[in-house]
Amino acid sequence: MAFTAEEFKILTEKTMLFLIIMDKTGKVHNVNTRTEILFSLPTKQIIGTSIFNFVLDDDELHFRKIISDLSNDSSQASDTFRFATLISEGVLSLKFDFIYHNDLIYASGIDMTEENEEHSALITLSKLTKTGAWYFNPAKNQIYWSKECYILHDLDPKTPITREKGVSYYSAESRERIESYLDDLIRTGKPYDYTEEITTEKGTKKWVRVLGKPVMHNKKVIFVNGTIADITERQNYIEKLKYNEETKNLALRGIRSGIFDHHFDINATYYSTDFKKMLGLPTNEDFISIDLLQKLVHPNDLEAAKKRHIEEIKKKGNHYINHYRLRNKEGIYKHYEIYGYRKKDKRGRTTRMIGNLINVNQRKINEKIIAENQNRLSAMVNNSFAYTVLLDIKGEILMADDTSLHIIKRDFGVDPMTTPTRFINVMPVNFKNHFADSFNETIQGKEIKKEIERVTNKGAAQWLEVKYIPIYNHKEEVTTILVSFHDITESKSAELAVKEAHIKEQELSNLKSNILANFSHEIRTPLNGIITISNILLSEEEEPEEKKKLLEYLDQSKNRLLKTINNLSHYSEMETIQNNLEYEEYDINYLVETSYREYRHIAATKNLTYSLELDESCPVATIDKNLFHIAINNIIHNAIKYTEKGTVSVTIKATKKKNTIAIIIKDTGIGIDKTNLKKIFDPFIQESIGLSRKYEGTGIGLSISRKYIEILGGKITINSTLNKGSEFIILIPKSL
Ligand code: ADP
Numbered sequence: 001m002a003f004t005a006e007e008f009k010i011l012t013e014k015t016m017l018f019l020i021i022m023d024k025t026g027k028v029h030n031v032n033t034r035t036e037i038l039f040s041l042p043t044k045q046i047i048g049t050s051i052f053n054f055v056l057d058d059d060e061l062h063f064r065k066i067i068s069d070l071s072n073d074s075s076q077a078s079d080t081f082r083f084a085t086l087i088s089e090g091v092l093s094l095k096f097d098f099i100y101h102n103d104l105i106y107a108s109g110i111d112m113t114e115e116n117e118e119h120s121a122l123i124t125l126s127k128l129t130k131t132g133a134w135y136f137n138p139a140k141n142q143i144y145w146s147k148e149c150y151i152l153h154d155l156d157p158k159t160p161i162t163r164e165k166g167v168s169y170y171s172a173e174s175r176e177r178i179e180s181y182l183d184d185l186i187r188t189g190k191p192y193d194y195t196e197e198i199t200t201e202k203g204t205k206k207w208v209r210v211l212g213k214p215v216m217h218n219k220k221v222i223f224v225n226g227t228i229a230d231i232t233e234r235q236n237y238i239e240k241l242k243y244n245e246e247t248k249n250l251a252l253r254g255i256r257s258g259i260f261d262h263h264f265d266i267n268a269t270y271y272s273t274d275f276k277k278m279l280g281l282p283t284n285e286d287f288i289s290i291d292l293l294q295k296l297v298h299p300n301d302l303e304a305a306k307k308r309h310i311e312e313i314k315k316k317g318n319h320y321i322n323h324y325r326l327r328n329k330e331g332i333y334k335h336y337e338i339y340g341y342r343k344k345d346k347r348g349r350t351t352r353m354i355g356n357l358i359n360v361n362q363r364k365i366n367e368k369i370i371a372e373n374q375n376r377l378s379a380m381v382n383n384s385f386a387y388t389v390l391l392d393i394k395g396e397i398l399m400a401d402d403t404s405l406h407i408i409k410r411d412f413g414v415d416p417m418t419t420p421t422r423f424i425n426v427m428p429v430n431f432k433n434h435f436a437d438s439f440n441e442t443i444q445g446k447e448i449k450k451e452i453e454r455v456t457n458k459g460a461a462q463w464l465e466v467k468y469i470p471i472y473n474h475k476e477e478v479t480t481i482l483v484s485f486h487d488i489t490e491s492k493s494a495e496l497a498v499k500e501a502h503i504k505e506q507e508l509s510n511l512k513s514n515i516l517a518n519f520s521h522e523i524r525t526p527l528n529g530i531i532t533i534s535n536i537l538l539s540e541e542e543e544p545e546e547k548k549k550l551l552e553y554l555d556q557s558k559n560r561l562l563k564t565i566n567n568l569s570h571y572s573e574m575e576t577i578q579n580n581l582e583y584e585e586y587d588i589n590y591l592v593e594t595s596y597r598e599y600r601h602i603a604a605t606k607n608l609t610y611s612l613e614l615d616e617s618c619p620v621a622t623i624d625k626n627l628f629h630i631a632i633n634n635i636i637h638n639a640i641k642y643t644e645k646g647t648v649s650v651t652i653k654a655t656k657k658k659n660t661i662a663i664i665i666k667d668t669g670i671g672i673d674k675t676n677l678k679k680i681f682d683p684f685i686q687e688s689i690g691l692s693r694k695y696e697g698t699g700i701g702l703s704i705s706r707k708y709i710e711i712l713g714g715k716i717t718i719n720s721t722l723n724k725g726s727e728f729i730i731l732i733p734k735s736l
Contacts, residue, residue, distance in 0.1 A: 207235035280329030529557035643669030
């Protein structure tokens, strides 16, 4: 078989084969012209180079092995190798037959590039898809597995495979069924496709999908081709999906809501099945038209819901909110809130919206109940006779009646319904002392009741009954405190009036006995004097000097008796006197001086400094002389009577401005204490009653004086300090 290079060239010129002569090291000895394509070099340059300069790296080892294995003249080999070519800038797959002769290797290759590419693509694909090929010969009961089938079962590819072995990977229960698939196919020629679980050699569970296809000849199945694919991942995914779907469905059932997916191009919505069932919408249709849903919306809600829908669709961002009542299949309307997420096209128009319809019926019902309760409560609060304030445990106002709110707004400029307001900061000042303690006790669970006196902003006295009532939550904790103020002024006044009346009654009964005691004393004392003195005088035993003294005493006793009787008659004849007055103009200096003189004598016996100051303008008043005298006399007499040492002064002062004449009678006597000051003009009151009766008198003098001065159009005021003295000011109108 040895050719000269020339012969070789000519002989092989026309062939489509690539012919290469090399030695066992791979050194090229000769090539035909076609091989120039393979090496992209002129033949001359190829000769002498190594074939391995051109074989792909992956294939080099195998190539070397093949040529080194060729050891004797008869050895032959055949295999496909890939070469890099510069001409096509790609890979050429050549199937070579090698013949060994005289230490040289004669290789003839055929271009298999196309077939090889298809094949390797298939192999890659089967690797990628984890799919193995198998075939079965029914006549021989022989089965063949591709390498991928072995890998899939974790089985060593060298292990011979039988039908029984193949079936053994399935679970015991399903083996019979698996066998029947193949048997049926062989019998009927019908292809099959099943998905089953296998357990590999390593014990791994895998899901496989097996396809079987018959090859027919004369209507008989002579061969079965098939694939087996590992679909574990997909199966797991589907299982997961199923689980997720189940979870979703359960969740949706739980929240009584509906997932929706609205498509604007067809103006229809996809609703979850449960939701459709709940509303009685057809479950066999995926999409529900808007019109159909609109029929379920409560007629009163429809217009507003549509309006909102349009606004929401147009608004910025992706969110969507709406709400309306929907009629369920029982014909009952329930409240729903709709929350959506909008998908928009490039122009910003909403094309699709996915979201959730949430049943908020219970919440709406609760809200309604709360609102109703709130109304009832505020009606109660506003229509009761009390001011009512509801506080939380921090003392902040939660609620109050309208009047209280009005007062707080007016006096403090805050509205507790909009601004958190602590009650202590807006309550009337005189409540604050009681509040903190009562409030704290109420938090402990006590009910507190208190009565408080205050002055209203109009200046009137007001009595309030304050109640603190604890209000408990369901856990029996005090969370709210009701403070109510009840106006009890009327009942309180009545109560006080009763008390006062009672005191008055007591006073009157005391008075009665006092009057009797005073009068009997005032009559008995001078009368005793008169009786004793007249007896002595009648006995004629006394010296003329003594007689004169006794007659003076007699005169004093007569006067005292006369005064008492006169006063009594003045008092009882008050009415008659008023009707018989004689008004005339009098010089007040003159009238007062007359009265002053009448008591000079008594003042002298008491060693008092007794003075009179007249007014130089000689003021004149139109009065009844008698009434004036009696009034003034009583007061001057009292001043001397109740003064042991010091001064009694009488001053007349006319004031131009007010056109009045003041007669001021001032003493440095025993004075009158504050409580009695109010009473001394009451008839039959004597300051010294109950203590020691040091001063004579009946206790009606001042009441007569005041009455008379009032009849004359004037008035009496008094300033007095106990143990220091008193000042009586009589004002009468001046005649102009
Ligand atoms: P009486 O006849 O007891 O003096 P009055 O009506 O004149 O009765 O006076 C009432 C009371 O007022 C007296 O009892 C006395 O306690 C008190 N009183 C009146 N004037 C004076 C005074 N100038 N100084 C102190 N107390 C006075």
